[in-house]
Amino acid sequence: MFGDSVTVADTLLISGFSILIVFLVLLLLSLMIDFCAWLLRRREGVPSSQEPGAGPTAGNKSDAVLVAAAVAAYLAADPDEIVVRRITRVEDYDSAWARNARQESIR
Numbered sequence: 001m002f003g004d005s006v007t008v009a010d011t012l013l014i015s016g017f018s019i020l021i022v023f024l025v026l027l028l029l030s031l032m033i034d035f036c037a038w039l040l041r042r043r044e045g046v047p048s049s050q051e052p053g054a055g056p057t058a059g060n061k062s063d064a065v066l067v068a069a070a071v072a073a074y075l076a077a078d079p080d081e082i083v084v085r086r087i088t089r090v091e092d093y094d095s096a097w098a099r100n101a102r103q104e105s106i107r
Contacts, residue, residue, distance in 0.1 A: 063087060 064084045072079040092099070 064087060067087055068082045068084045069079055071077075071084070072082045075082075094102075
């Protein structure tokens with residue numbers, strides 16, 4: 001196809017074809033990842049409206065007791081003075097760098 005000399009048009013054709021192939025492969029990988037995520041969500045069968053850390057359930061008061069004990073220890077107060085009414089998970093707005101620094105400082 002290409003002789004001893006390659007023209008600018010030939011190089012643009014080769015480059016364009018190569019870029020097209022790369023993007024098609026990336027699109028295929030993205031679709032495969034989405035399909036795997038769909039399969040995992042389907043297999044779990046957990047409704048998305050149910051948050052795992054939304055609060056203590058009626059049968060699971062140990063989380064509330066642990067939180068009350070931790071807050072009492074932090075405030076140096078009597079655990080009987082602390083009342084935990086609801087436990088909610090807060091959104092973590094820290095970057096990965098900040099979380100990693102916090103984990104390293106704990107060690």
